[in-house]
Amino acid sequence: MRLQHLLNKARESTETDWKTLERVYGWVHRLADILGEEEVRPEERQLRFLLILMHMQEQAEQLDPHWQRAIAHFLKVTRSYAPHLFFCYQVPDLPRTNNGLEQSFGSVRHSERRATGRRGAIPGLVVHGAVRVQAALATRVKIFTAHDLAPHNLQAWRAVRAEVSSRQDSRRKQFRFRKDSCAYLANVERRLLSS
Numbered sequence: 001m002r003l004q005h006l007l008n009k010a011r012e013s014t015e016t017d018w019k020t021l022e023r024v025y026g027w028v029h030r031l032a033d034i035l036g037e038e039e040v041r042p043e044e045r046q047l048r049f050l051l052i053l054m055h056m057q058e059q060a061e062q063l064d065p066h067w068q069r070a071i072a073h074f075l076k077v078t079r080s081y082a083p084h085l086f087f088c089y090q091v092p093d094l095p096r097t098n099n100g101l102e103q104s105f106g107s108v109r110h111s112e113r114r115a116t117g118r119r120g121a122i123p124g125l126v127v128h129g130a131v132r133v134q135a136a137l138a139t140r141v142k143i144f145t146a147h148d149l150a151p152h153n154l155q156a157w158r159a160v161r162a163e164v165s166s167r168q169d170s171r172r173k174q175f176r177f178r179k180d181s182c183a184y185l186a187n188v189e190r191r192l193l194s195s
Contacts, residue, residue, distance in 0.1 A: 027055070030052055053075060056074075111136060
């Protein structure tokens with residue numbers, strides 16, 4: 001008898017309002033559907049998304065305090081991500097999720113490891129990452145001709161080359177310092193005193 005009373009009390013205290021749950025998850029699924037649609041302009045997608053958020057905020061006032069707090073938290077977190085949430089829709093072929101990006105970078109790392117035979121981090125990928133990762137990902141989507149590969153904007157090409165060269169120079173200095181720090185510092189001191 002006592003056990004039955006405890007079970008009934010527990011069931012009543014954890015009883016779920018299934019209609020409210022269905023309503024709230026309906027809003028969340030509508031948001032997910034909007035993000036998953038393929039043939040929608042980014043501005044329209046963002047507007048429809050924000051309209052559903054506004055609708056959720058208005059309707060939350062009619063729900064009990066527990067649901068109001070949950071929806072307020074959901075809206076707060078969504079607003080904090082909002083400025084960057086729709087960027088992936090403006091760039092064609094950009095993966096929509098962190099998992100998609102991780103898979104892309106992982107496949108580049110895997111290819112680099114197979115090509116070089118290295119197991120750990122590949123120094124060339126660190127130094128030339130801005131160029132090599134983009135090239136590796138782009139060649140999976142499109143086959144490039146010689147005309148496509150010729151630099152059309154020489155200033156931008158030179159800026160990228162200068163950035164890569166500065167990274168290479170930095171790596172070279174780090175290697176020389178690690179190899180023989182006394183000789184490296186003596187060389188730096190000699191050049192400083194000669195100037």
